[in-house]
Amino acid sequence: MVYLRKNVDMVKGGKCFKFEPLWLSKEECGEIVDRSWKASLEFCIDRKIARCGEDLSSWARMSFGSIKKKIKETEARLRDLKEGAMDGATLEQCKNLSEQLDSLYMQEDSFWFARARANKLKDGDKNTKYFHHKASQRRANNRINGLLDSNGVWMSQRVDLERFIEAYFGDLFETSSPTGFQGALEGIEELVS
Known part of the structure; x- marks a missing residue:
């Protein structure tokens, strides 16, 4: 993880730039770095890096937003669909939302994996939230309550x-x-x- 102070004159408690490995999952990340670096040719190296960090942070907010919020919204939409009448179109929507949810859980796992101080998690560990969700979802879908x-x-x-x-x-x-x-x-x- 790369830490960089955005502004040398920043007051105590200011935020530091943190590069997230998750960003590399989108091709746009490299394009943002390239564009930012070329746009700041007249700056010294520390200002170029700071500018690049600002551009990446702004792009990440727009591209990824709050993963936790997206998960909750997607789960709620999926739950609403499952409670309604099932037909071919609804089944397809459920499948698409489930795939989106899988992707969001993978992003969340990647986010927390990068922050884990003790790297105990291994890729594909069955105890991660993602795999727990898949198993719980299958068990809930297969249960007939009434x-x-x-x-x-x-x-x-x-x-x-x-x-x-x-x-x-x-x-x-x-x-x-x-x-x-x-x-x-x-x-x-x-x-x-």
Whole structure:
């Protein structure tokens, strides 16, 4: 990590420039450094570095913003979508939001990894927040807390759920003229093998 005081005349407690390795994940980082360096050719070396730091900090605020805030917003949008009716479009939106969330968790891990004093975390450690989230998300998605029967009665007892599921699939496979396949298959890609 590179530390640089932005201004030599800065008062105590002023912020120091910190280069984040996360920034290297975007190609624009190199372009910002190059542009900033060329724009300050007449300055001495310490002023060039300070200017470059200012430009990088400004760019990073615009490009990355608050990762923690983006995670919370994306999680809330995903939760809202999952609570609504599921169709092909909603399924696709959920998939996209989940991928965005994965990327944000990776960025957050990269951010904290760079700050860890004792480098105990290894790349891909199963105890990181990212992997914990993926495992918890899968467990939460696979859990059935309750079901609404055809009479509008909510069932949450395990015995009732087992009986209801067994009856539902029994009726489904015993039906002589099944309908509603188009809606059920809407989120599934066609594949010919």
